Amino acid sequence: MEFGPYLFIASLEGAITAAVLALTAVGLSIVFGIMRVVNVAHGEFYMLGAVFAWWITNLIGGHPAVGFVAAVIITPVLVGVLAVIADHLILRKIDYDPERTIVATIGLLYVIQQTTLMTFGPEARPVEAPFNKRIALPWIEYGEQGLALIWPWGLSTTTYKLAVIVAAIFILLMLWLLMTRTRIGLIMRATQLDREMATAHGIPVNKVYALVFGLGAGLAALGAVLIVPIQQAHYLMGADPLLLSFIVVIIGGLGSVVGTIVAALFIGLSDGIISVFFTPTLAKIIATLAVAFVLVFRPQGMFGKPE
Amino acid sequence: MSTAVRSSILHLSVLCLLATLFFILPEYHSGNIARILIMAVYAMGYNLLFGYTGLLSLGHALFFASGMYGLGLSIDHLGLSAAPAMLVGLFSALAISTIIGFLALRTSGVAFMIVTLMFAQAGYLTILLAGKYTRGDEGFVIKQSDRIIAGIDLSQADNRYFAALILFAIVFIFIGILVNTRFGKTLVAIRENSERARMLGYDIQRHKLIAIIISGSLSGVAGAAYALLFGYAGATFSTVQYSIYPLLWVLLGGAGTTIGPLIGTVFMTYLIDISSEYTSAYMLIAGLVLILLTLFAPQGLAGVLRKKFLPWLP
């Protein structure tokens, strides 16, 4: 394949990464923004999403679409409930102290990951996509008759991959409506602005926190359900999304949802494109160093304004 | 009896007990304890920063690995002998902790934790990237003939045990003295109330930087000693897991106590050893212990002892 079409494919794959990453990172971002804590176990909620999706589709059987639709609905709720339980048993008990929360969620990371290893096992398991038609993609080329559309061999994607992008946009829109147009969203934003004031106005802050933690985990799980027909479920799959979400949230500006989405697009797309030019390891080194240096020299994020 | 006398007696008895253990325990355990002693050195280095200065790093594996690879690579590729290679290990960790300290100290709290985590992760990936020299995850063996200092073969079980014990003793006594100096007490003041310490006229940033450098260098010495005594260097030792371990050991044993890192390392190593005989998911134990400690005993075992029974515990 020539370079142009190759880059096009890489960008398309990047867009899928960006879509799923946006969901996962926004989950991390609202938890940080509203609760002021960093959830290190966030990647494990993502992993649980993929594993539960495998489990549910296998349990239901029949046409892959039936199981998959069930997984899309049940998995985020299930993972969200687990997160609410974790919030209740752990985070609330340490009063959301930022440093102790990090230590406790590192513990939670190992508990979730290792429990999955003991039950689900070390294998990677596939989930069948509900639909998966291959579509050939056109490319514009300047030939003897001027500009012409051609269909290079290998330049193709699937309906499912395109659907992932559409679904992610839809979910983010729903989230935006939830945050800006509903009473619960108003309550969340009020809590984010000032916890004491919210308490004084009779907002049940503890319930809001539990809800936000559940919602954050649910978003990560939903991202994983969408990606699992492309990637397979594995007990160690949480590490990369955690790292990438960190990168996105930090570069986007801690706690800013819009910044997070912009950064997810940027990182997701460049992840696809960078891997064309660099080895994945070098790309990861650059990304981790970028996070560290942004925090050191521009703690408000690349898109935030200095204080 | 004064606190200082009591604490010296405690420190010396611990060292005597450890020396005696070699002759009592079967060989498997003495090998294990040599490993624990080296890891306890790592934990003591970590404790100086976390327990005494109040800075929670999630990237100490970088310093441990700097020492380990500083020694390992200089033996493997430069043909140095063990003693000078040990110094290379020490100075690599010293240089890297100076740079990281300088950068990371521009942040604080949660940002400090994430910055140290990211730098360590970049270090781990760099070791993988330089697989040609480091042989990545697989790692490399340090030959028995390279593991001799002053004619003493450190691959022998008894030599190894006492070399580990001597290193442990030096660091144990060093920390015991350091935390009682003006510098050590200032670190505690910074941990307890850094703004007050600053307005008493202490240079907080300089103290923190020195604490990171000492802490990182001790971690590096532990890494170099590990490679030398056990003849192996590998990228596993620079993963996040090896940054979490010292945190776990120190939290369990008791942060900000001289004896805590040893207690925590002993308990945790045996817990993980025993559970790994039954399941491959042995890190489950580490996770549970982290959560339970955070919830119920943030002061750790030695901290509980100090609070309930022995208020003089150093």
Add this chain to the structure above:
Amino acid sequence: MSLLSTKGLSKNYAGLQAVNSVDFDLPEGQIRALIGPNGAGKTTFVGMLSGRIESSQGQVYFDGTDITGMPAHRRMGLGMAYTFQITSIFSKLSVHENVALAARRVIGGNNSQVRLRIKEVLNKVHLVDRADQIAGDLSYGHQRLLEIGMGLAQSPRLFILDEPTQGLAENEIDDFILLIQALSAETTVLLIEHNMDVVMRTANYITVLNFGETLAEGTPNEIRANQEVQAAYLGKN
């Protein structure tokens, strides 16, 4: 010779002028009170003197040296001491260690001298009997005394007291007044205070700030008689 002075010292926060071009002179040996209604800029002004707040414009001189850009800890090193408006002690450490931390920075590692200084200071602030207690277990009044003790242990040339009597009971305030009066023998004092009774009984000289500017300066009697000062205070209340 003035120990501390400022020239055109200003601070604005995003357009809000908290302190506006203040010229200030504090001669050695004085007990100077800095007063003014809430929001007059006292806290910001003192913050710029001690180095906790960066100034927007103007200079601060200490003993003739320009210390405008100097970090707080170095200013303390030159001989300033500062007590916090909201009690700030090492609450998990002993009373003895609290004072020791202050003394050690000045005296160095000489343990016998440090011990001597601690004893002297604890005597002055009447906490000798409580030296081994954990500072956080002390009553509020004793914690305020400990703060003063930590300042004294540094043998400061300039002692900045930021509302030292805030939250104290009447009888405790009387003891504080005696303590502050006794300080004049050994150090220069800058006292930020709301309680007029304390100000009138301790200060030799008073500076009044209002809306970030110097409204008046003078002896307690002059200030008491000053119409503008009365207006500023009455206007607020």
